[in-house]
Amino acid sequence: MAEPLMATSVFDRLLKDRIIWLGSxxxxxxxxxxxxxxxxxxxxxxxxxxxxxxx
Numbered sequence: 001m002a003e004p005l006m007a008t009s010v011f012d013r014l015l016k017d018r019i020i021w022l023g024s025x026x027x028x029x030x031x032x033x034x035x036x037x038x039x040x041x042x043x044x045x046x047x048x049x050x051x052x053x054x055x
Contacts, residue, residue, distance in 0.1 A: 015041075019051045 014021055020037050024030065034052075041050045 017051075018048060019053060021053050021055070023055045 011021060015037060018041050020034060020041075022030070022034060026034075038050060038052075041048075
């Protein structure tokens with residue numbers, strides 16, 4: 001199921017600030033997405049912090 005446009009743009013904006021949001025239980029699909037985001041941000045700048053918010 002696709003996310004609404006506003007929700008997608010909010011999460012894209014958070015990612016630009018090196019913030020990863022986890023708002024549901026961890027499953028294979030979102031675990032892979034979170035790992036990919038961490039790898040992407042680490043590759044962009046390995047010295048900057050990455051923030052993971054868990055709700």
